[in-house]
Amino acid sequence: MQSINTKNAIVHFNSNVYSELNSYIKAEKPSKIFILVDTNTHDLCLPQFMANLEPGYIQTEVMEMPEGEDHKTIDICMGVWEAMSQYGADRKSLLINLGGGVVTDLGGFVASTYMRGITYINVPTSLLAMVDASVGGKTGVDLGVLKNQVGVISEGAMVLIDVSFLATLPQSQMVSGFAEMLKHGLITDKNYWYTLTHLEDLDISDLDQLIYDSVIIKNDIVTNDPTEKGFRKTLNFGHTLGHAIESYFLEYDEKTTLLHGEAIAIGMILESYISTKVAGLSIESLDEISKGILKTFSKITFNTEDYSHIMKLMKHDKKNSHGIIKFVLLESIGKAKIDCEVPNEIILEAFDYYKSL
Structure with missing residues (x-):
């Protein structure tokens, strides 16, 4: 399936996903790689993702947030920013958001604002994120119950759509x-x-x-x-x-x-x-x-x-x-x-x- 060029990024599909990601990492040589997951994708998606990530000298840190829309908050962002800082993230670090729309929205916002902006990649694992949330550069968090009231438009380097992750989803x-x-x-x-x-x-x-x-x-x-x-x-x-x-x-x-x-x-x-x-x-x-x-x-x-x-x-x-x-x-x-x-x-x-x- 042919990749799709967006204004500032590329969307890759299925068989191209991991070869393109590994090639990107080799070429760009980020100082560190951070992977943001939620409690569901940590257990259901992270093992498959890590198995396809080529081992190398680049240090990788996994950060886990709670699952669900009610955790798409600035408080969770604070926790992620603090964790990245403690693990020594700099402006050449890469953040990979592995999850549904909450993870890609929040993770994109975290990356776009940490040190005034670091590179991020979205790996959507839900149907909603694949067809909507992860594409187009809209990032952000909710303000109380008000949806997406705080955020920026800032595209990541790429979106990686591996449809096999849909097997982990409940029907709802x-x-x-x-x-x-x-x-x-x-x-x-x-x-x-x-x-x-x-x-x-x-x-x-x-x-x-x-x-x-x-x-x-x-x-x-x-x-x-x-x-x-x-x-x-x-x-x-x-x-x-x-x-x-x-x-x-x-x-x-x-x-x-x-x-x-x-x-x-x-x-x-x-x-x-x-x-x-x-x-x-x-x-x-x-x-x-x-x-x-x-x-x-x-x-x-x-x-x-x-x-x-x-x-x-x-x-x-x-x-x-x-x-x-x-x-x-x-x-x-x-x-x-x-x-x-x-x-x-x-x-x-x-x-x-x-x-x-």
Whole structure:
């Protein structure tokens, strides 16, 4: 599978992953190599990764963080920065982030800020990280329950996608990552959307190509708008409401915490409904989108009192400007529109629509 050139990095796949990594290390000769893992990838992925890392004179240190979104915090960053300092990391050190989106987001932020920036490489081990989180240079941590409020855009040297790591994932994590793939189809490619929503026609061996296609879509968008001044905002479709829902369910103990993709799936249905009122999406397309998403994602129950809390959290969305909430909406399947303003009553209607499904 051919490698993909991003603006400042390269994405390698499967058989090329370890030869490219070992060649890079030999050529660049980092002073030390640090590998960031979480408690899951330490046990399930690190042994395979280390077995493919050629032994050499370069000292390697493994740093382990707790697993889960609730540990994507500046406190964990402090611990990683301190560990790197104690182990003598300098500006020629290399940080390898081996894990899902939490590890690649946080690890990228750690590397981009340690000594004003050291080189890092992402090795995504979850479907979500392979198709979204690890590509494009967005790094950062959460601020309380508010998603990705602190961070920088800074690409690593490369992304290494070894699909065999997906065998370590529970089904729920595979489903979570699938939401971002569906999003890629909805905002840019109707044929890709159709393929993803008719997977009964495909064999599991097609997963490699589907992941590759998602990375191509995201990379094309990011390359043309690296700092999210325009079209890159389309990647946030489903996220204005989805992130607020994810934060709300994370904040309240009586709510069952949602995985990122589960919240984004809800957000995409809600924002598709809003698209019929604001952006011209047809009712037929809304029906197709809702049915396509609910093939994979279970409905979540909302109470009426939840709506106001979720809408308050939307005020922290990073697309907002001058206190005005900005949505990404769909004009049609495969065509997105940015910077849309939406009246509150239509947002409330969207929740009623979702409840009726």
